[in-house]
Amino acid sequence: MLDEGRRRAARGIDVVVGYVECHGRPHTEAMLDGLEVLERARREYRGSTYPELDLDAVLRRRPDAVLVDELAHSNVPGCRNAKRWQDVQELLAAGIDVVATVNIQHLESLNDVVVKITRVPQVETVPDDVVRRADQIELVDMPPEALRRRMAHGNIYPPEKIDAALANYFLPGNLTALRELALFWTADRVDEALRKYRSEHGIGRVWETRERVVVALTGGPEGETLIRRAARIADRTAQGGALLAVHVVRSDGLAAGASHSALVRQRRLVESVGGSYHTVVGDDVATALVEFARAENATQLVLGTSRRGRLERFLTGRGIGETTVALSSDIDVHMVTHERAGRGRLLPSRRRTLPTSRLVAGPVAGLVLPVLLTLFLDRTRGTFNLTSEALLFLVTVVGVASIGGVVSALVAAVTASLLLNYWFIAPIGEFSFRDPDNLLALVVFALVAGTVAAIVDRSLRMSRRAAAATAEAETLSSLTGDVVRGDQAIPALLARTRETFAMDSAELVEQQVDDPAATQVSVGPGLHLVLRGRALPSSERRVLAAFAAHVSAAVERARLAEAAAEVEPVKAADRMRTALLAAVSHDLRTPLAAGWAAVGSLRSPDVQFTDEERGELLATADESMARLSRLIDNLLDMSRLQAGALTLNLRATSLEEVLPSALDSLPPDAAPPVLHGVEAIPLVLADPPLLERVIANLIGNAARFAPPGTPVLVTASALADRVEVRVVDRGPGLPPTDRERVFEPFQRLGDTDNSTGVGLGLALSRGLTEAMAGTLTPEDTPGGGLTMVVSLPVAEPPGTAAARTPYGVGTQGAAGM
Secondary structure, three states: OHHHHHHHHHOOOOEEEEEOOOOOOHHHHHOOOOOEEOOOEEEEEOOEEEEEOOHHHHHHHOOOEEEEOOOOOEOOOOOOOOEHHHHHHHHHHOOOEEEEEEEHHHEHHHHHHHHHHHOOOOOOOEOHHHHHOOOEEEEEOOOHHHHHHHHHOOOOOOHHHHHHHHHOOOOHHHHHHHHHHHHHHHHHHHHHHHHHHHHHOOOOOOOOOOOEEEEEEOOOOOHHHHHHHHHHHHHHOOOOOEEEEEEEEEOOEOOOOOOHHHHHHHHHHHHHOOOEEEEEEOOOHHHHHHHHHHHOOOOEEEEEOOOOOHHHHHHHOOOHHHHHHHHHOOOEEEEEOOOOOOOOOOOOOOOOOOOHHHHHHHHHHHHHHHHHHHHHHHHOOOOOOHHHHHHHHHHHHHHHHHHHHHHHHHHHHHHHHHHHHHHHOOOOOOOOOOOHHHHHHHHHHHHHHHHHHHHHHHHHHHHHHHHHHHHHHHHHHHHHHHHHOOOOOHHHHHHHHHHHOOOOEEEEEOOOOOOOOOEEEEEEOOEEEEEEOOOOOHHHHHHHHHHHHHHHHHHHHHHHHHHHHHHHHHHHHHHHHHHHHHHHHHHHHHHHHHHHHHHHHHHOOOOOOOHHHHHHHHHHHHHHHHHHHHHHHHHHHHHHHHHOOOOOOOEEEOHHHHHHHHHHOOOOOOOOOEEEOOOOOOOEEEOHHHHHHHHHHHHHHHHHHOOOOOOOEEEEEEEOOEEEEEEEOOOOOOOHHHOOHHHOOOOOOOOOOOOOOOOOHHHHHHHHHHHOOOEEEEEEOOOOOEEEEEEEEEOOOOHHHOOOOOOEEEEEOOOOO
């Protein structure tokens, strides 16, 4: 970031340093020389002063660019924005370029993965979308061993922290995994930029920047074989290639043998092997496959060999596979054999289109086939009678109807009638209608031929319409499946729309665009779905209307979710206020009444108390005030937790330091707990007063439910880099359904007498524990009862080195970041 700032300043750009955290590293501090550094804002919080980015000072200064470090940083309570990335967004909105930094473990989508790798939770995160909107992203990459050498030389941490960091968080395996995460995350961003560039510049040829394997699925039984073979091809490529499965929906029906249930199974298989499933619409399957592969910049295309038999291949000519190979150009095509290859289709073909070739071939066949049949019957004259010969001509007419439709059938019927009259009805060799029976037979023959041809043609047209409807239903079913499966986010729907209709782009705009070539559909008040690319025929526009309806529903859901999110805090606050008023009515009144009664008695001039009685009254007043103090402290701490304003002072803490104070805060009538195994436990990373309150609350809660005379057991144990403290009671326990409810504020699981406390103890304990990067979970006590388990990180590494890792992405830009 500082390198970029110095380069810009050298080019005459007005650059200032808004906030840079050098962490005491002399080499980093030296790079600030020559750059204008703005004063930081000083924020007071709970008696301490914290430096923060002075947002107003940057806006007043209005430089061309500003350097802002640690994008994921949480601002001190009281600042205008809760997060530094929100400060950056405000700067961008003011037209100021920002060069910022963020570590890979702070990206929201990778946070849980990083925790699994390093076993260190990261509290501060940045939404991925904030970083992805950057105009430019630069990966700061370094081999793990090089980084460890820098650390060993003292360039990163002070000497007393080096050994701990190298032995724990900054292990070669951890660093390699973080490096791979950073590389793959930025690779996805590069893919998006490359796709946008290719689309804007109309680049159709494949750029082999990364192996992408597309497998074509027809819904036939060979699909699972193709998916597994394509997955193996993708896995064997360098860095592991991307796998995309595509099913082409034809405007005249699905591919022969397609099965919806088979496609559902194949989609699940694709997703299980890490691929993605896509559906596209195309009149020509081979062309649609190649166009999809080019749009995705695919390098390899996997198809199954044809299921057609030899006779069918001879009659129908070149198949989809051969056509795809001819169109593929620089895309490698793999033809995969399978057990159904060449064995015919499982279902009758529904492909009954009338392309130009058949419209020409039909009339030609109507002229040629009757002539060929006449030559054959002339050579075999005497073998068949007139009725048989007429039936053979009728079969020929039906065959021509199946080739070219009703017009071709009429041509064949007229030709056959004339040839039948000339060659086979006496007098032979001339056109004559002397015999009325022959004339009637010829007329009936022409009527039957025309009727049969019309019926065949109509059935074919109905078949095509049914197939088209099936195709539309298949596409909409797939889209509905996405919505049911939770893929209804607006960006996902837009991407699905673009892929399905093989368009260059699909976007939502607030106003109609002035582009005659664009397809525009209204999806609600003030919103339009705009597709750019090819012109859509009317049959596909019907399907597009359904997609637009889904997009409209998604937009409406997003608006409702936003409105609900705004209302939810108000509802939660109202529920909290109602519960608080109902719960504390007795808890406040009881100690106040007892204290007032004790003090009033002491002040009364009418009664003379002995020293012992006076001591009892003073003890009663003192105990009442203590109860009130504990109640108020709990309420204040719970409000701080919910507001995110609780200040922590985490340090290495010994359980032997905390437990005595926690036990002292127990009621005097409580049985002393039994301690076991707390002496040899390593230090934990915690805030001592807060940990004391957590343990005191848990022991006090356990003592209330323990049988009389049965002490509470407190044990501790170390497990890897965590320490677990168990508070064990032998009480009635809790059913599994109530174990999470017990941690809700103002929850006493059915108590309605308001005499057992406001129910903040366990809720506050869990909140304080999680604030210290720990967990609080309930377990069954063997033999009956409930055990509360507090898990906290060990104080010395990895806790000391958990704040930062070296692999991050630098972001800059005016429109994005």
